[in-house]
Amino acid sequence: MKKILTAFAAVALAATGVIAPASAEGERYVLVSHAPDSDSWWNTIKNGIALAGEQVGVEVEYRNPPTGDIADMARIIEQAAASNPDGIITTLADFDVLSGPIRAAVDQGIDVIIMNTGTPEQAREVGALMYVGQPEYDAGLAAGMRAKGEGVTNFLCVNHAIQQPTVGERCRGYAEGLGIELGDSMMDSGTDPSEIKNKVLAYLTAHPEVDGILTLGPVSADPTIAALKQNGMAGTLHFGTFDLGTEIVNAIKDGTIKWGIDQQPFLQAYLPVIVLANYDRYGVLPGNNINSGPGFVTADGLTKVEEFAGEYR
Amino acid sequence: MNDTAQAPANDERVKEISSFRKALIRPELGGIIGTIAVFTVFLLVAHDSGMFNSQGVMNWSIVSAQFAVIAVGACLLMIAGEFDLSVGSMIGFASMIIAIFVVSLEWPVWLAILVTFAVCITIGAINGYVVVKTGLPSFIVTLAFLFILRGFSIYLPQAIERKTTIGGIKAFAEDDWLAPVFGGKVLKGFFQWMGDVGIIGTFQNGSRAGQPLVDGIPMLIVWAVALIIFGHVLLTKTKFGNWIFAAGGDAQAARYVGVPVNRVKVLMFMFTAFCATVFATCQVMEFGSADAGRGLLKEFEAIIAVVIGGALLTGGYGSVLGAALGALIFGVVQQGLFFAGVENSLFRVFLGVILLFAVILNTYIRRIITGER
Numbered sequence: 001m002k003k004i005l006t007a008f009a010a011v012a013l014a015a016t017g018v019i020a021p022a023s024a025e026g027e028r029y030v031l032v033s034h035a036p037d038s039d040s041w042w043n044t045i046k047n048g049i050a051l052a053g054e055q056v057g058v059e060v061e062y063r064n065p066p067t068g069d070i071a072d073m074a075r076i077i078e079q080a081a082a083s084n085p086d087g088i089i090t091t092l093a094d095f096d097v098l099s100g101p102i103r104a105a106v107d108q109g110i111d112v113i114i115m116n117t118g119t120p121e122q123a124r125e126v127g128a129l130m131y132v133g134q135p136e137y138d139a140g141l142a143a144g145m146r147a148k149g150e151g152v153t154n155f156l157c158v159n160h161a162i163q164q165p166t167v168g169e170r171c172r173g174y175a176e177g178l179g180i181e182l183g184d185s186m187m188d189s190g191t192d193p194s195e196i197k198n199k200v201l202a203y204l205t206a207h208p209e210v211d212g213i214l215t216l217g218p219v220s221a222d223p224t225i226a227a228l229k230q231n232g233m234a235g236t237l238h239f240g241t242f243d244l245g246t247e248i249v250n251a252i253k254d255g256t257i258k259w260g261i262d263q264q265p266f267l268q269a270y271l272p273v274i275v276l277a278n279y280d281r282y283g284v285l286p287g288n289n290i291n292s293g294p295g296f297v298t299a300d301g302l303t304k305v306e307e308f309a310g311e312y313r
Numbered sequence: 314m315n316d317t318a319q320a321p322a323n324d325e326r327v328k329e330i331s332s333f334r335k336a337l338i339r340p341e342l343g344g345i346i347g348t349i350a351v352f353t354v355f356l357l358v359a360h361d362s363g364m365f366n367s368q369g370v371m372n373w374s375i376v377s378a379q380f381a382v383i384a385v386g387a388c389l390l391m392i393a394g395e396f397d398l399s400v401g402s403m404i405g406f407a408s409m410i411i412a413i414f415v416v417s418l419e420w421p422v423w424l425a426i427l428v429t430f431a432v433c434i435t436i437g438a439i440n441g442y443v444v445v446k447t448g449l450p451s452f453i454v455t456l457a458f459l460f461i462l463r464g465f466s467i468y469l470p471q472a473i474e475r476k477t478t479i480g481g482i483k484a485f486a487e488d489d490w491l492a493p494v495f496g497g498k499v500l501k502g503f504f505q506w507m508g509d510v511g512i513i514g515t516f517q518n519g520s521r522a523g524q525p526l527v528d529g530i531p532m533l534i535v536w537a538v539a540l541i542i543f544g545h546v547l548l549t550k551t552k553f554g555n556w557i558f559a560a561g562g563d564a565q566a567a568r569y570v571g572v573p574v575n576r577v578k579v580l581m582f583m584f585t586a587f588c589a590t591v592f593a594t595c596q597v598m599e600f601g602s603a604d605a606g607r608g609l610l611k612e613f614e615a616i617i618a619v620v621i622g623g624a625l626l627t628g629g630y631g632s633v634l635g636a637a638l639g640a641l642i643f644g645v646v647q648q649g650l651f652f653a654g655v656e657n658s659l660f661r662v663f664l665g666v667i668l669l670f671a672v673i674l675n676t677y678i679r680r681i682i683t684g685e686r
Contacts, residue, residue, distance in 0.1 A: 037658065063657050067609040071596055075376055079651050082368035096480035096602035107516045108526065162467060163606025165478040188467060 027058040027086040027280050029273055032076050034093035034117065034164065036068030038191055040310070041217055041243055041265070045116075047311055048269030049089075056277045058086075068163065070094045074101045081105035087276040089269075092118025092126070093164055102126045111279060113272040116265070117166045120289045129285060132271050134263035134293035140170035142294055143214065143240055143261055144177015150258065152178060152212030152238045155185055156203055160196065160220040162188040167216055170242060174214050189220055196223035201231055212238040218245035225251045244297060249309045252299055262305075263293030266312045340623040340631060340682070343675040344638030347621060347667070351642050355649040364652035367513035367527040377644025378537035379592060381637050383611060384618035385537075385544040386588030388636035390581040391619055392548070394561030394628030395444060395451040397437075397585045399458035400615050404608025406462040407433050407593035409470055412479035412603035415486075422482075423491035430590050436462070437586025441579035459612070467605040483601030495536075495591070496598025498529030533595040537637075540588060544633035557581065561628030617664070618643050621671040623678070630679065642667070 031049050035042045046062050053060035063080065065072035070093050078101045080088050088105055092098055092114045099122070106112050106127035114123040114131045123131035147155070155178065157171035168186065175182040187203060189196040200223065204210060213228075215221035221241040225248075228234040234256040241248055242261045251257040271290055279285045297305055305313045355364060363369045383400055390397055407429050414425035440458055444451045470479050486492035508515045508525025516522050548554040559567035560577045567574050592611075597603050622639030624631025646667060650660055 061654070061657075063651060066660065067606075069606055069609050070604060071600060071607055074600065075372065075648070076651070078368065079372045079648055082366060082372050083363040083652055094478055094480070094602060094604065096478075096483070097600040097604075100600075104516075104521075104526075107521045109517045162477050163604055165476055165604075168476065 027277060028061070029053075029058060029087045029089060029276055030061045030063060030080040030083070030085045031115075031269065031272075032073065032080060032088065032090040033062070033064045034068060034070055034073050034091050035064050036191075037064070037066050039068075039217075039219060041219070041245065043310060044265045044312060045269040048266040049273055051312075052270045052273035052277075056274060058273065058277050060273060061085075068161075070097050070164075074098055077101040077105060081108055081110060084108075085110065086280055087111040087113070087272075089113045089115050089272040089276070091116045092122050093166060095122050099126050102128070111276055113276060115268045115272055116263075117164075123289070129279070130275070131289040132268050132275075132292055134291065136166050136169040137173040139242070139261060139263065139294040140173020141177045142173075143170070143242075144174040144179075146177075146259075146296070147174070147212055147214075147238060147240055148178045150238055154180070154207075154209045155212035155214060156200070156207070156210050157182075157186045158189050158196065158200060158213065158215045158220040158224055159186050160189050160191050160216060170216055171214065178212075191219055193219075193223040193226075196220055197227045197230075200224050200227040204231065204233065204237075210237075212240070215239075215241040217241070217243045218248060221245070221251075221257070222247040225256055228256060244305060244309055244313055246310045249302060249306050252297065253302060253306075255299070258298070260297045261293065262295045262297050262313070264295065264313075265292070267292040340675075340679070341635040341638060342623070342678050343671055344622045344635040344642070346674065347642050347671055348638050351645050351649070351667075355645065355653065359649060359653040362652040362654070364649055367507075367525070369652065371527045373645050373648040374534060375531060376648050377641045378531075378534040380614055380618045380640035380643050381537040382533065382540055382592045382595075383585075383588050383615040384622070384636040384640045385540045385633055386581075386585035387612075387615040388619045388622065388624055388631055388633050389544055389548065389557060390585045391616070391624050391626065392561045392628060392631045393557045393578050393581045394564060395441075395578055395581065396455060396616070397440065397582060398452065398455040398612045399436075399440065399462055400585060400589045401608040401611035401613075402459045402462035402466070403433060403436070403586055403589040404593045404596070404611055405466040405605060406436075407590045408597045408603035408607050409466040409479070409605065411594060411597050412482055413469060413473060415482050416479050417473050419485075422486045422489035426491050426495070426594055429594070430587070433586045433590040433593075434583045437583040438579055440586070441582030444582070445575040445578050463605075466607075470603075470605060477605040478602055479604075480602035482597060482603070486598060486601070492598050493532070495532055495594040497532050499532065499535060501529040504528050531595075531599065533592075533599070536591050536595065537640075540591070541633060541637045544636075548633050553577070558629055561630075563629070614643065617668055620675075621668065623675045625679070630683075639671070642671075 033042055049060040049062060063076050065076060074097050077090060081104060088110055090102065102112055103126050112128040114128045116133045118131060120131045157174060159168055159171060161167040171186045172182055187199060189199050213224060215224050228237060239257045240259050241257055244260045244262050248257060248260050252260055387397060410432060411425050411429045414420045414428060415422055440455055443454050467477060470477055504525050504527055507513045514526045516524050516526060548557060556572045556577045559572045560574045564574045618639035619636045621642055622635030624636060646663060650663060
């Protein structure tokens, strides 16, 4: 018994070593995302707030629900509000679930900026200062219109975040831009890379008429690249993707991917911190929402992207 | 058993145990020690972070209550010797069919809730029936249902509404008589009073200025407490409780002495499904939407809470109070790490360490109780 208690005490001590209570100096901002731990895309966000925090001398924290469950995310926002930070930067992944906790935080006197997911209208409705991000449907629409011009008539949309409705809007916008029905073209791929790869291979075998692929981020793009390289369709099939990452950049370079749509997540994390800090310090605030994207990244002008892919790009 | 209690007072076959030791050595002991340890640590490192103000307390209480609701069901089922891995998917499925009934089919909310309970408890019964009839491990059978139910909760809304999140339930639930039983709050007047006299903070501005930051106890917490009391009484004070222990301890021996083992197990599967549906209904009524991703991995969180609380994975041993303490520890740690400013990604490390320690501690305590070596 004694041994176990000693061990317990040891853990408690070890814990206090790791746990550093939030320091009192400098403003404190919490960024809450809806992304599960497995989504590597959010590294850029983490780096973005860290850099901004360093540059303006504020404390920043990143929080997310480990499994990506939006109901858990609502608890995290409530929790962030309870810890009374100077500002909360959050995604608005599901308006029904998150609007209550966000509005409560605003009423409590905490400044809120909506980033990444959500719409400017929703941001206004919950009382946030502004929205920083890329309107999803419009970005999909732009991608679809571009793909139509490049000759796509029949497509597959690989959706790795089926539980997250706003991401699916990209597929809908893409279909609209092509001027065809979405139908069964949106695939629920799951998030396991080998599963995604095999699903894509199977789909392309079963649907030889498909001449365009849209992936919604590195999670679905990386395995899809591998799939196309395996079945020899790399370079012949029109392949566009949302977001960037190391694999995607390489694929753009070797011609597997035609273009990547960069919503510039760095700005979505970096700018809110800067905006909040200046608002808290000097009371200045930009008069509008900030669109961080979309921007099409093609094989030309990849150097900067390549240098910072997965880090700041 | 009680008939033999009239044996002579100092029977040499009965070992003397001091009343102190008797009071101390119980299945929940590990949970009690863990709870004290966890609160001590967080009081030391996070006392000024907002964790122990009204909002902070409410925050980890709700999360703990969520765990407790599913842990009670999982605990009784585990004591009866079975697992249910479909709990998380059941939560997603239950919330999805409530949403479909209400939003797509425009049923009254009370009817949707009652039918959902009926459907889910039936699925629980099927789970149990397949397990007892085939003799397959419940691990495999309920794993199958984990996929089946998750699949349906993604497919159904896509087929019906062409999306994976169905929202707008709040508008339908407004004047319903049954919805507040899951999504309402109680003791609102008391909290308003506490806000007025300054015991808890109030909103400073906005449309809710003057209202307390915490405006009542959510029904989820009431459900959790009610289920814990129900489970504890059922397990320790009734004949059926003894049957649960017997069914999990040694099913064959239990059958020989006339315990309806199969019925007990099927009923416990149904009860687990009931608990999952309570969780789902509370969540849907609070947030007003259902999503295909709800409840992901909740089955493991339930099992973890139960194991921290001292139950034996192989059945026949455990306590509902222990499981409730396990849920409390789990909730406080999960939310407390944030208040303490720990890097988010370390959460799982702490969870693993706590789980390991809880199991070691509990094994030690159980050996003292049962005398096994």
